[in-house]
Amino acid sequence: MEQALKWEGKQAVQVNGVTVEQAWSVVSDFCNVHEWFPTVETCHRVEGTDGQTGLVRYCASNKIKDEETKWAKERLVEIDPVGRCLSYEVLENNVGFGSYVATVKVVPVDDGDESEGKICRIEWSFMSDPVDGWTKDNLESYVGFCLQHMADKMEMNL
Secondary structure (H helix, E strand, C coil): CCCCCCEEEEEEEEEECCCHHHHHHHHCCHHHHHHCCCCEEEEEEEECCCCCCCCEEEEEECCCCCCCCCEEEEEEEEEECCCCEEEEEEEEECCCCCCEEEEEEEEECCECECCCCCEEEEEEEEEECCCCCCCHHHHHHHHHHHHHHHHHHHHHHC
């Protein structure tokens, strides 16, 4: 039997009025994703130390009608404060993910002196096994939707 190919995707969003340091403080707070993501109701540390590789978080979504709550346990596999980049993997879930690894990076945007450093871009790339009931485009669109929501909340609150 032929093995299915991995899905790879990348989304990016510009965040206006927010410095790279401010955006990184949000992205690097691994167990606070429920404050910034539209579909995550709760997120908390399961094991490990905040800001260190090996940290495991539990995330769960809002319950929709008669559906069971969607959840995932995810492990921080790399964090680079200097490069403002982190990677995590899904360990367990009831969403349908097999292997899933994502990398989120915050980068400055150079637009001359116009923004005085208050503009940045967040890039989110992933590699995943195909997910039952989804297409690669669905997953990429979902990542883009979450990223845009996160950027909008940053622009309003930071």
